[in-house]
Every structure is written in C-alpha cells, then in structure tokens.
Amino acid sequence: MNKEMSLDVALDIIGTLRMMKIDEISEEKDENRKKILQKELSVLNTEEKIANGLLQFEVSENVRLSVMDKIQNYYAPKLKAYYATL
Secondary structure: OOOOOOHHHHHHHHHHHHHHHHHHHHHOOOHHHHHHHHHHHHHHHHHHHHHHOOOOOOOOHHHHHHHHHHHHHHHHHHHHHHHHOO
16 A cells, blocks of 8 residues: 555445445345345455454454555545545
C-alpha cells in the first residue's frame, strides 16, 4: 500500500459495502443471482474479519495486509464512484 489506510476507515468502507450487498440481496428476485450475491457477501464478511484481526490465528499478516490493500485500492474507489453518481 502506498499510504497506510487507518483500520477504522477500512472497516467503515467494507461495512458500507456489506450493507449495500445485503440490500441488493433483499431486493433480488432471481434465486440464482441471489446465491451469487450471498457468496459475494460471504467474501466481504471474511475480509472484514481478516482486516479486523479476528482471524489472526488462521491467516498470516501478509493476508491481512493484502485485504487492507484490496480495500484501499479496489473497494474505496468503487464506493467513491458510487457516491459520486448520487
């Protein structure tokens, strides 16, 4: 990561994306699409736990840093673009 993102900001970003995904799942009518969205939610849940250090005994520090990097370089711009369209 170029600039270190604070844990609070990272968890806020991923938490917001989780809530958006939950809303998307509840509005979806197609069961196949709903299953895909639930898998995406599961990934976000796991990434949140990793970033927060709750799975520290199951993953290495490099995995946690990788998730933090993904939040900063993928999720944050995605969320910023979403809010720019509102």
